[in-house]
Amino acid sequence: MANRKNLNPEDSPRAAFGERLRRLREERGWNQEALSERMGYSASHISGVETGARPATAKFAASADKALGTGDALTRQWDAIANPAILDGFPAYIVQEGRAVEIRLFELGIIPGLLQSHAYAAAINGGAVQRGAITEQQAQERLALLAKRQRALERPSPPQLYAVLDESCIRQRVGGVKVMPEALDHLLDIARRPNTVIQVAPFALGERRSFYKPVTLVTLPDRAQVSYAESAHSGQLQRDTRYVAPLFTAYHQLQAEALSQADSMAMIEQVRKEIS
Template sequence: MNRKDLDPEESPGAAFGERLRRLRDDQGWTQDELADRIGYSGTHISAVETGRRSPTPRFAAAADKAFGTGDRFERQSRAVRHTALLEGFPEYVAHERRATEIRLFELGIVPGLLQTPEYAAAITRGAVRRGAITKQQAEERLSLLADRQASLTRSPVPLVYAVLDESCVRRTVGGSAVMADQLDRLVEFAEQPSTVFQIAPYDLGERRAFDLPLYILTMPDRSLVSYAESAQQGRLERDMSFVLPLMTAYHQLQAEASPQADSVTMITRLRKGTP
């Protein structure tokens, strides 16, 4: 039987799942047998082990009782719930590292894959000041972002299609110097042979296909995975009946957005301080 490899360094949720599976294997229990012992379904056990579902306090307490681990699972589950990463995002990142094509749309801020370190640090500092995340969670975000960006240099290099709402490049983050370097980074990104860069101008109005950030991945077997998020939650989707319409809408957005040459011209003008 094929089993998903678990990387406990990937996220607190992955670390929880890896420990749960390891202790279950040590006992010689199947997922269904563990499920019977703690009052959950085998499907639920599988989802927690692979990071697709976060462990609740009740689940963690039941696991501690079944394995005789004191409160280790309960303490570890708190780290999962207090992570700065939205549910579904760690699993998305695991797919992103293997994707052959990455399509993204973002509003308001430059997407993480294209951020300079200084821009990313400014974003996380703002979140810490607002009390949205802790300093430790900010470090977690920045570390994961660096790993994601490094994965873009793997061989073969994935194709990356980026459509940014105009608000991403007109909103100053971190001050003028940080923003100037960030705009330069976008131009460098557009010049790569494996990228397509476009701006969705404000005047698209109601023709803009999406109102939330969206990522669509093409995997090595040509299957599709999408990830969309709001301020409070993220959703990973692998059902093709849901993902294919998103891909169609993304293609429509690309057709409506400014061509790459015009998008780069806009960035260059902003870099020089002209409208």
């Protein structure tokens, strides 16, 4: 134990993967040799991954999930690290999203990714391809990653999901009349789930709006809270309570000012009729 290396998951996505692998192994009372026997990788290989000296692979992550009985948790984390089509900073957020017991979203202009229908998400990424912002391959990688994130909301104990959507999210016609009605139907279906609350912040809210840019707030199993926000080129995960706590307060204020879920669903249904 004297040579045990301290791991800081905030150092890098690779470090976060290694720290999680070590933590899961030790929770089961296994040493590296015991995990080696179950995975088919050498103990030194596992040690290298845990300390960040050696990168994991898709095969390694899948083998670790199987050995540890963690479903696809480590595979999803590896996908987030390896996926080159996503913003710097986003892999670190993906790790926290996968652990979340509560997720709070505020979005402007478009329906948030976790609430998007496949056709809607494809239209968003198709537009990015047309602008030359990403390649076709990167668009497919983004869609695959989004599908995995969405499936996590359907696990046996899904997180409680709160979403406040600016009215522009439901009125901006992404993909035209072939895509948008289905996207709104999908949004209404999600709103009917017992673990989901969707509200619309109407244009009339004006200066009472708490946020003027998208924000994501996550509560973890130990009740720790983190926030995530994006700029044009990077994403930032914030853990410092001094910065995160005021965001939660502002979010609760926004929920109080926004339409109730019943009135929000009525507005979404009305917009759905107008598009049809």
